[in-house]
Amino acid sequence: MNKKPTKVFVWPFYTRLIHWLIVLSFVLSFVLSFYEHLLNLHVAFGIVFGLMLLYRIVWGFVGPDYAIFSTFKLSFSALVFYFQEKIQNRYRDIPAGHNPASSWYTIIVLGLGSVIAFSGLLLYGVQEANGYLGFLNHLYYNHADGLTFVHTYVSYILVGWSVVHISGVLVEHFYHKTDMLWTMITGYKIAIGENTTPGKKRGLITWSFLLLSVFVFFVSTDGRNNPFVANRFGTINIKKESPIYYEECGACHKAYPAFMLPSSSWERIRSGLDNHFGDKISPDHNDTDHRITTDEQTVIFKYLTQNSAEHSTREISVKVMKSLDGARGRKSITKIKIWKDIHKDIAPYIYKSDQIKDRSNCFACHKHFEYGVLEDVDIQVPTNLTWTKKKKKTKNTNKSSKI
Ligand code: HEC
Ligand code: HEC
Structure with missing residues (x-):
C-alpha cells in the first residue's frame, strides 16, 4: 500500500452514478412534493430514490x-x-475509503432514506388509495396522518443531514485542502490506498437496477x-347511481x-331546502x-346519507370526519375547517372570477x-381569469320579503 498520499481511484463510475441519482431523485421528489398536482412525478422520483437506496444497500455487500x-x-x-485529528492536524493524511464520519453518515442516510421511501409508498396506498397498495386504504385509512x-x-x-454532508465536504476541500469537492465527479481522491477495480458483474447489477x-x-x-x-x-357515475338526485339536484349546479x-350535513340540507343558499x-x-x-x-x-363521508375511506371523507370531531355537519363543505385549511392559499377574488363564480364550484x-x-393530478385552477362587473342580485331578496 502507498504510504504517501497520491491520487487514488476510489469511486468507480457506478458508485458515482448511484450517488448522484440518489441526490437527484431525492431533490426532485422533495421539490415536487410542494406541488399537489404533480403528485405522480413526486411518486415516480420517490420510487427511483427508493430503488437507488436499495441498490446502494446491495452495493454495500457486493460492490467494490x-x-x-x-x-x-x-x-x-x-x-x-x-x-480530534481533524481539529488538531489541518494537513493530515486521509484514507482512500470511508472514514468513521462518512461511514456513519452513509448508514444514517440509508436509514432515513429507507424510512422516507417506505412511508411514501405506504401513504400512496393508505391515503390516496392508489396503485397496488391501494387496498391498504380500506384497512389503515386512519393512520394516514401518522404516516x-x-x-x-x-x-x-x-x-x-445533507447540509451537514455538504458542509463537511466544503471544509475538507477548502480548509484541509484535500480536493474533496471533485472526488464524486472524477472518482479520484488524494489519499492513502490502492486503486479500486469495479469488475464486469457489478455492471450487470447496476444496469438491471437502472433499467428497472x-x-x-x-x-x-x-395515465x-x-x-x-x-x-x-x-370513478362514480351519479347519473346511474341515483338518477333522481342527478336530475333534480343537478338542475342548478352539478x-x-x-x-x-x-350524513348530518345532508340532513341539514334537506331540512333547510326552504332557503337553500338563497333559493x-x-x-x-x-x-x-x-x-x-x-x-x-x-x-x-x-x-x-347512505354514501356520505362516514361511509367512505377516501382521503377527503376521512379528513372531513376528523375535522368535524363529532360536531354536527355544516350545510356546505366550504364552511368545514379542513376545506378552508386546504384552500387557504387561494385568494378570495379568484373564486369571484367569471370562470369559477363561487368557491362551491369545485368542478371549476x-x-x-x-x-x-x-x-391531486386533476387539480387545475383555470388560467386567464376574467372579472366582469355583475349587477346586484335582487331576485332572492325580493322573493323572501314577498307577502
Ligand atoms: C334552485 C337551484 C338549486 C337546486 C335545485 C339545488 N341547489 Fe344546491 N345550491 C344552489 C346554490 C345557489 C348553492 C350555493 C353555491 C353555488 O352558488 O353554487 C347551492 C349549494 C349547494 C351545496 C353546497 C356546496 C358546498 O359549498 O359544499 C350543496 C351540498 C347542495 N347545494 C346540495 C344540493 C342538493 C342535495 C340538492 C337537491 C336536493 C340541491 N342542492 C339542489 C342551488 C340549488
Ligand atoms: C379556485 C379553485 C378551487 C376550487 C373552486 C376548489 N378547489 Fe379544492 N383545491 C384547489 C387547489 C389549488 C388545491 C391544492 C391546494 C394545495 O395543496 O395547496 C385544492 C385541494 C383540494 C383538496 C385536497 C386534494 C388532495 O388530495 O390533497 C380537496 C379534497 C379539495 N380541494 C376539494 C374541493 C372541494 C370539495 C371543492 C368545492 C366545495 C373545492 N375543492 C373547490 C383549488 C380549488
Missing part, C-alpha cells in the same frame, strides 16, 4: 472495495479520534388506468358526490325556484369531480 459495508469504520472511539408526519419530517431531517428504475418511472407517470397508479375508488359531506326548493309550493316532491326528496337523501378547479375524482 471502498463501497462495501465491511470496510466501514463504525466504532465510537474511531469517530472521536477522527474528529404523513413520519414521511414529511424524516424528509426534512434528511435535508438537514426507468421502467417504474415511466409507468408511474403514465390513471395503469395498475401501478390507478385509484382504488375509480350534483356533488355524496362522500364529500357527512327556495319545495315539494308543492307554487312560489318555488325548483320543485322536488317529498317522495323524491326521500329517495335523494337516502342515497346521499377539480377536473372530473362530478365523477367523484379528487386526485
Whole structure:
C-alpha cells in the first residue's frame, strides 16, 4: 500500500452514478412534493430514490472495495479520534475509503432514506388509495396522518443531514485542502490506498437496477388506468347511481358526490331546502325556484346519507370526519375547517372570477369531480381569469320579503 498520499481511484463510475441519482431523485421528489398536482412525478422520483437506496444497500455487500459495508469504520472511539485529528492536524493524511464520519453518515442516510421511501409508498396506498397498495386504504385509512408526519419530517431531517454532508465536504476541500469537492465527479481522491477495480458483474447489477428504475418511472407517470397508479375508488357515475338526485339536484349546479359531506350535513340540507343558499326548493309550493316532491326528496337523501363521508375511506371523507370531531355537519363543505385549511392559499377574488363564480364550484378547479375524482393530478385552477362587473342580485331578496 502507498504510504504517501497520491491520487487514488476510489469511486468507480457506478458508485458515482448511484450517488448522484440518489441526490437527484431525492431533490426532485422533495421539490415536487410542494406541488399537489404533480403528485405522480413526486411518486415516480420517490420510487427511483427508493430503488437507488436499495441498490446502494446491495452495493454495500457486493460492490467494490471502498463501497462495501465491511470496510466501514463504525466504532465510537474511531469517530472521536477522527474528529480530534481533524481539529488538531489541518494537513493530515486521509484514507482512500470511508472514514468513521462518512461511514456513519452513509448508514444514517440509508436509514432515513429507507424510512422516507417506505412511508411514501405506504401513504400512496393508505391515503390516496392508489396503485397496488391501494387496498391498504380500506384497512389503515386512519393512520394516514401518522404516516404523513413520519414521511414529511424524516424528509426534512434528511435535508438537514445533507447540509451537514455538504458542509463537511466544503471544509475538507477548502480548509484541509484535500480536493474533496471533485472526488464524486472524477472518482479520484488524494489519499492513502490502492486503486479500486469495479469488475464486469457489478455492471450487470447496476444496469438491471437502472433499467428497472426507468421502467417504474415511466409507468408511474403514465395515465390513471395503469395498475401501478390507478385509484382504488375509480370513478362514480351519479347519473346511474341515483338518477333522481342527478336530475333534480343537478338542475342548478352539478350534483356533488355524496362522500364529500357527512350524513348530518345532508340532513341539514334537506331540512333547510326552504332557503337553500338563497333559493327556495319545495315539494308543492307554487312560489318555488325548483320543485322536488317529498317522495323524491326521500329517495335523494337516502342515497346521499347512505354514501356520505362516514361511509367512505377516501382521503377527503376521512379528513372531513376528523375535522368535524363529532360536531354536527355544516350545510356546505366550504364552511368545514379542513376545506378552508386546504384552500387557504387561494385568494378570495379568484373564486369571484367569471370562470369559477363561487368557491362551491369545485368542478371549476377539480377536473372530473362530478365523477367523484379528487386526485391531486386533476387539480387545475383555470388560467386567464376574467372579472366582469355583475349587477346586484335582487331576485332572492325580493322573493323572501314577498307577502
Ligand atoms: C334552485 C337551484 C338549486 C337546486 C335545485 C339545488 N341547489 Fe344546491 N345550491 C344552489 C346554490 C345557489 C348553492 C350555493 C353555491 C353555488 O352558488 O353554487 C347551492 C349549494 C349547494 C351545496 C353546497 C356546496 C358546498 O359549498 O359544499 C350543496 C351540498 C347542495 N347545494 C346540495 C344540493 C342538493 C342535495 C340538492 C337537491 C336536493 C340541491 N342542492 C339542489 C342551488 C340549488
Ligand atoms: C379556485 C379553485 C378551487 C376550487 C373552486 C376548489 N378547489 Fe379544492 N383545491 C384547489 C387547489 C389549488 C388545491 C391544492 C391546494 C394545495 O395543496 O395547496 C385544492 C385541494 C383540494 C383538496 C385536497 C386534494 C388532495 O388530495 O390533497 C380537496 C379534497 C379539495 N380541494 C376539494 C374541493 C372541494 C370539495 C371543492 C368545492 C366545495 C373545492 N375543492 C373547490 C383549488 C380549488
